[in-house]
Amino acid sequence: MSKPVYLGIIGVGGVGTSFLNQLARLPNAPQLVLLARSTQTLLSPTPAYSPTIPAAEWKSAIETPSLIKSGSLCPEEIASYLSSTPGRSILVDNTSDPALASAYPVFLRKGISIVTPNKKGFSSDLALWRDIFTAATQGNALVYHESTVGAGLPVISTLRDLVATGDEVTRIEGVFSGTLSFLFNTFAPASGSSSPAKWSEVVAQAKELGYTEPDPRDDLNGMDVARKLTILARIAGLEVQAPDSFPIESLIPAELASLPSSADGVAQFMTRLPEFDGQMAAIKDGAEKQGKVVRYVGSIDVGTKEVRVGLQQFDRDNAIAGLKGSDNIISFYTKRYGNNPLIVQGAGAGGDVTAMGVTADLLKVVERLH
Amino acid sequence: MSKPVYLGIIGVGGVGTSFLNQLARLPNAPQLVLLARSTQTLLSPTPAYSPTIPAAEWKSAIETPSLIKSGSLCPEEIASYLSSTPGRSILVDNTSDPALASAYPVFLRKGISIVTPNKKGFSSDLALWRDIFTAATQGNALVYHESTVGAGLPVISTLRDLVATGDEVTRIEGVFSGTLSFLFNTFAPASGSSSPAKWSEVVAQAKELGYTEPDPRDDLNGMDVARKLTILARIAGLEVQAPDSFPIESLIPAELASLPSSADGVAQFMTRLPEFDGQMAAIKDGAEKQGKVVRYVGSIDVGTKEVRVGLQQFDRDNAIAGLKGSDNIISFYTKRYGNNPLIVQGAGAGGDVTAMGVTADLLKVVERLH
Numbered sequence: 206m207s208k209p210v211y212l213g214i215i216g217v218g219g220v221g222t223s224f225l226n227q228l229a230r231l232p233n234a235p236q237l238v239l240l241a242r243s244t245q246t247l248l249s250p251t252p253a254y255s256p257t258i259p260a261a262e263w264k265s266a267i268e269t270p271s272l273i274k275s276g277s278l279c280p281e282e283i284a285s286y287l288s289s290t291p292g293r294s295i296l297v298d299n300t301s302d303p304a305l306a307s308a309y310p311v312f313l314r315k316g317i318s319i320v321t322p323n324k325k326g327f328s329s330d331l332a333l334w335r336d337i338f339t340a341a342t343q344g345n346a347l348v349y350h351e352s353t354v355g356a357g358l359p360v361i362s363t364l365r366d367l368v369a370t371g372d373e374v375t376r377i378e379g380v381f382s383g384t385l386s387f388l389f390n391t392f393a394p395a396s397g398s399s400s401p402a403k404w405s406e407v408v409a410q411a412k413e414l415g416y417t418e419p420d421p422r423d424d425l426n427g428m429d430v431a432r433k434l435t436i437l438a439r440i441a442g443l444e445v446q447a448p449d450s451f452p453i454e455s456l457i458p459a460e461l462a463s464l465p466s467s468a469d470g471v472a473q474f475m476t477r478l479p480e481f482d483g484q485m486a487a488i489k490d491g492a493e494k495q496g497k498v499v500r501y502v503g504s505i506d507v508g509t510k511e512v513r514v515g516l517q518q519f520d521r522d523n524a525i526a527g528l529k530g531s532d533n534i535i536s537f538y539t540k541r542y543g544n545n546p547l548i549v550q551g552a553g554a555g556g557d558v559t560a561m562g563v564t565a566d567l568l569k570v571v572e573r574l575h
Numbered sequence: 576m577s578k579p580v581y582l583g584i585i586g587v588g589g590v591g592t593s594f595l596n597q598l599a600r601l602p603n604a605p606q607l608v609l610l611a612r613s614t615q616t617l618l619s620p621t622p623a624y625s626p627t628i629p630a631a632e633w634k635s636a637i638e639t640p641s642l643i644k645s646g647s648l649c650p651e652e653i654a655s656y657l658s659s660t661p662g663r664s665i666l667v668d669n670t671s672d673p674a675l676a677s678a679y680p681v682f683l684r685k686g687i688s689i690v691t692p693n694k695k696g697f698s699s700d701l702a703l704w705r706d707i708f709t710a711a712t713q714g715n716a717l718v719y720h721e722s723t724v725g726a727g728l729p730v731i732s733t734l735r736d737l738v739a740t741g742d743e744v745t746r747i748e749g750v751f752s753g754t755l756s757f758l759f760n761t762f763a764p765a766s767g768s769s770s771p772a773k774w775s776e777v778v779a780q781a782k783e784l785g786y787t788e789p790d791p792r793d794d795l796n797g798m799d800v801a802r803k804l805t806i807l808a809r810i811a812g813l814e815v816q817a818p819d820s821f822p823i824e825s826l827i828p829a830e831l832a833s834l835p836s837s838a839d840g841v842a843q844f845m846t847r848l849p850e851f852d853g854q855m856a857a858i859k860d861g862a863e864k865q866g867k868v869v870r871y872v873g874s875i876d877v878g879t880k881e882v883r884v885g886l887q888q889f890d891r892d893n894a895i896a897g898l899k900g901s902d903n904i905i906s907f908y909t910k911r912y913g914n915n916p917l918i919v920q921g922a923g924a925g926g927d928v929t930a931m932g933v934t935a936d937l938l939k940v941v942e943r944l945h
Contacts, residue, residue, distance in 0.1 A: 230741045358917065359729040359736070366729070366935040371600045396892070522766070527892060529915050537921075541928050545899050547728065547921035557911045565736040572943050 210571050211254060211290035213239035213283060213317075216299030217263070220322055220352075223560035224299055229261035231564070235295060235571060239286060240266070241278065248273040254290050280308030288315035293574045297563060298323045307333055310340035313348065318574065320566045322352030322559050327439070328432035328448045334439055347570045352562030354381065354433045355533045355553040363549060364440050364537065373540035374441045378504040381433045383531035383554030384417050384424040385456075385501040393489045393498045395526040404485035405478040412475070416531060420471045425456040427501075430514045434503040438512050441505060445512060454515025456501070458484070492518045498526045524548065580941050581624060581660035583609035583653060583687075586669030587633070590692055590722075593930035594669055599631035601934070605665060605941060609656060610636070611648065618643040624660050650678030658685035663944045667933060668693045677703055680710035683718065688944065690936045692722030692929050697809070698802035698818045704809055717940045722932030724751065724803045725903045725923040733919060734810050734907065743910035744811045748874040751803045753901035753924030754794040755826075755871040757786050763859045763868045765896040774855035775848040782845070786901060790841050795826040797871075800884045804873040808882050811875060815882060824885025826871070828854070862888045868896045894918060 212228075212235040214221065228234055237258040238249040247266055249257050250273055258266050266272060278286070287294040296312050298305055298321035306326030309319050310333075319326075319341075326337055327350055341348050354360045367374055380386045392407045402410075408425075411417050417424050428448065435448045445451065455462075457474075458481045464470040492499040497518040502525065505512050519526040528534055533553025536546035552558050582605040587595065598604055607628040608619040617636060619627050620643055628636050636642060648656070657664040666682050668675055668691035676696030679689050680703075689696075689711075696707055697720055711718050724730045737744055750756045762777045772780075778795075781787050787794050798818065805818045815821065825832075827844075828851045834840040862869040867888040872895065875882050889896040898904055903923025906916035922928050 227741050357736075357911075359733050359919070362732070363729050366727075366931070366938075369938055370931045370934040371597050372931060522892075522897060524894065524897070524920075527894070527897075532915050541727075541925075541931060542922050545902050545921060547919075549729070549917075549919055550894075551915060551917035552912050555911075561736070561740045561742060561911060564740040568736075568739055575945065 208292040208575070210235040210574055211287065211292055211294040212237045212297065212567075213241070213287050213294065214297045214299060215241045215283070215305060216302075217242045218299065219556035220559045220563065221299035223556040224297065224563050225260050225263050227560055227564040228567075229259075231568075233571075234260065235567070236290075236292075237263075238290065238294075239283065241283070244277050246275040246278050246283075248275060248286065251286070251289065252291075280305060280311055284308070284312045284315050284317060287312070287317050293318070295320060295567065295570055295574075297321065297567065299563065301325065303329065309348070310336045312344075313337065313340035313346045314344045316344045316346050318347040318349075318570050320349045320563055320570055322350070322356070322563055324353045324429075324432045324436065326350075327353055328435040331439075331444060331446050347573055349566035349570055350436075351566050352559045353436055355535055355549065355551075356555065357558040357560075357562035357565070358533060358535070358549050358551050358553060360535050360549055361436070361440065363547065364437060367537060367539055367541075367547075368440060368442070372542075374507055374537060375540065376504065376506055376538035376546075377437050377441065377535065378502060378525075378538075379535035380500060380525060380528060380533055381430045381503050381535070381553065382424060382501065383533060383552065384411060384421075385430070386528055386533060386553075387411055387416050387531040389498075389500050390528055390530065392485070393492070393500075395498050395521045403479065403482040405475075405482050408478060409475060420466065420474075422457050422466075422471070422474060427453045427455050427514045430501070430503045434505060434512050434514060438505045438507075441507050443505070443507065443510055443512070451512040452515065453513075454501075488516065496521065500525050500528075524550070578662040578945070580605040580944055581657065581662055581664040582607045582667065582937075583611070583657050583664065584667045584669060585611045585653070585675060586672075587612045588669065589926035590929045590933065591669035593926040594667065594933050595630050595633050597930055597934040598937075599629075601938070603941075604630065605937070606660075606662075607633075608660065608664075609653065611653070614647050616645040616648050616653075618645060618656065621656070621659065622661075650675060650681055654678070654682045654685050654687060657682070657687050663688070665690060665937065665940055665944075667691065667937065669933065671695065673699065679703075679718070680706045683707065683710035683716045684714045686714045686716050688717040688719075688940050690719045690933055690940055692720070692726070692933055694723045694799075694802045694806065696720075697723055698805040701809075701814060701816050717943055719936035719940055720806075721936050722929045723806055725905055725919065725921075726753075726925065727928040727930075727932035727935070728903060728905070728919050728921050728923060730905050730919055731806070731810065733917065734807060737907060737909055737911075737917075738810060738812070742912075744877055744907060745910065746874065746876050746908040746916075747807050747811065747905065748872060748895075748908075749905035750870060750895060750898060750903055751800045751873050751905070751923065752794060752871065753903060753922065754781060754787050754791075755800070756898055756903060756923070757781055757901040759868075759870050760898055760900065762855070763862070763870075765868050765891045773849065773852040775845075775852050778848060779845060790836065792827050792836075792841070792844060797823045797825050797884045800871070800873045804875060804882050804884060808875045808877075811877050813875070813877065813880055813882070821882040822885065823883075824871075858886065866891065870895055870898075894920070
């Protein structure tokens with residue numbers, strides 16, 4: 206049979222916890238030998254890398270005397286630990302930490318594969334993107350990051366298959382943020398709004414329901430969508446230098462842009478947002494007069510190399526207009542698929558579906574490593 | 576570097592030709608050593624399995640003196656030839672031949688992996704399905720068949736990921752036939768028909784455009800959809816005995832069921848189909864009176880183990896009602912995805928997109944074999 210595969214996990218937040226639950230139920234799961242959270246690291250003792258950490262009881266594993274407890278380790282220390290296992294090893298990064306992401310090449314050059322929903326490594330400077338994939342080749346390691354776009358939806362894998370089999374992707378467009386999907390599906394439903402809510406009310410409601418980041422401006426500034434577009438554009442072959450090297454329409458009113466990022470700043474922002482309800486109502490009404498609805502979308506035109514993120518009007522019978530809840534929709538226009546795009550749609554956020562993308566990636570890496 | 580992988584291909588019809596075109600453009604393609612069509616087989620000479628067959632010039636390769644020409648070989652002979660290569664080998668079956676499909680276990684037990692759009696192996700008797708996957712395990716070989724459902728759309732891979740990561744698939748529903756999609760999108764468009772065509776006229780038009788099988792009854796009898804549902808239901812965990820062990824609503828009028836399957840029988844069928852336009856108009860009008868449209872769909876209820884194929888009514892704003900052209904749509908309802916399904920949509924037929932699924936599968940098998 207095949208050699209054992211060893212696993213290190215960093216991050217036990219929403220996605221991390223869901224992932225550990227899924228991992229615990231996998232038959233033939235890799236050997237969990239490292240589990241790191243902000244200030245704590247749990248390790249299997251070297252050189253045997255045994256006993257391993259039980260994924261199902263990771264919370265109580267800290268009490269297990271046979272496991273090593275440590276403070277937080279730097280990426281180089283983790284890479285050194287994982288590369289000395291008596292088999293192949295995989296790091297699952299369930300954080301959104303840019304510093305850890307910039308250390309991916311260190312892991313990969315040591316032959317440690319990476320599986321992650323962390324967008325930072327793939328959507329920051331183009332130099333890091335290139336370094337990651339060069340390092341993977343050099344280290345004969347794999348990098349899988351399905352959940353960086355559309356959570357568990359088959360977006361990255363579909364685009365990679367299209368490119369690898371020689372199709373010509375001409376255009377990618379869609380709704381890439383569950384939060385902004387919910388905001389516009391609620392603010393300007395395609396079926397017409399029976400009791401039209403004001404923009405600031407919809408934002409407040411989304412915040413209350415936990416659909417936004419703790420600071421809703423992190424959704425409204427469009428940067429999350431821009432990072433996803435950067436990743437897809439690069440896979441499609443465009444050399445996007447950085448996630449802010451193309452037009453991004455922020456939904457943060459210019460007058461509120463300078464509010465501090467503190468909790469107090471969030472409170473001020475929410476208090477003052479109603480002042481701008483008129484602006485958003487005008488945008489909505491403008492679309493309605495054309496028989497359309499407004500949506501916050503991202504698009505990549507591969508031919509003209511144009512990437513943009515912002516508001517756009519859609520016919521009411523367009524699939525983008527008809528989205529429900531906080532669903533994502535991603536349309537791939539390609540030479541082979543012709544006039545009608547290949548469409549993937551569904552929940553694009555949430556711990557369980559994001560973790561699902563990570564778990565599915567992990568299984569693929571294990572199959573490829575043997 | 577990794578050992579070479581050897582490739583045998585059977586079938587050079589529409590999908591086969593598109594696949595060979597895609598194969599010719601792959602970097603690091605496997606070594607093509609066998610190419611079989613109905614009565615001819617082209618082989619690389621043993622024991623070196625060199626020279627190989629150039630995928631880009633496969634039509635003229637028959638003139639290459641250094642290649643072996645043979646009549647048609649039986650599956651056992653092909654398996655014996657491929658299993659003796661100095662590396663791992665893969666058989667791509669681009670036929671729809673049930674006899675070849677029933678020999679998959681022979682190939683797999685010899686360690687030859689299978690990649691195919693041929694539905695027959697996976698949608699016939701449950702015993703064959705089981706034998707295929709048991710043989711794959713025994714032979715340490717792989718079986719990939721993405722293009723058996725929805726052509727190149729990520730349907731099989733998505734369902735397998737959902738199941739493998741522990742999600743609970745509760746329901747699968749959709750339009751699985753490009754032909755029947757076209758027929759109903761044209762006959763009963765969601766936007767209302769400006770110049771309503773009669774059912775028999777739409778069928779004749781589809782036949783003329785090459786959207787139907789040469790004998791349109793092969794689409795109208797629902798068996799193609801039933802085979803696809805059988806495959807998905809089995810992956811979802813249901814023990815479907817055979818593709819006709821659940822209700823299939825045939826669109827062939829009972830009065831015409833006994834017409835012969837000859838060319839003359841096709842002609843008689845097309846001539847007499849207008850007699851039944853009133854029946855189809857009544858079905859369409861019945862839906863319209865409810866504000867709905869009729870579509871030919873397949874559905875799997877995993878909980879109740881109910882699989883069915885036939886006509887169903889949908890609200891006009893339902894994604895199934897709004898399909899365009901000959902697109903497929905497949906909705907996966909799962910525990911993790913909640914109320915809104917994971918949806919995959921796009922062209923589900925055609926040589927290039929079907930071949931794309933085969934090529935993408937081939938790349939995955941090569942990566943996993945090393």
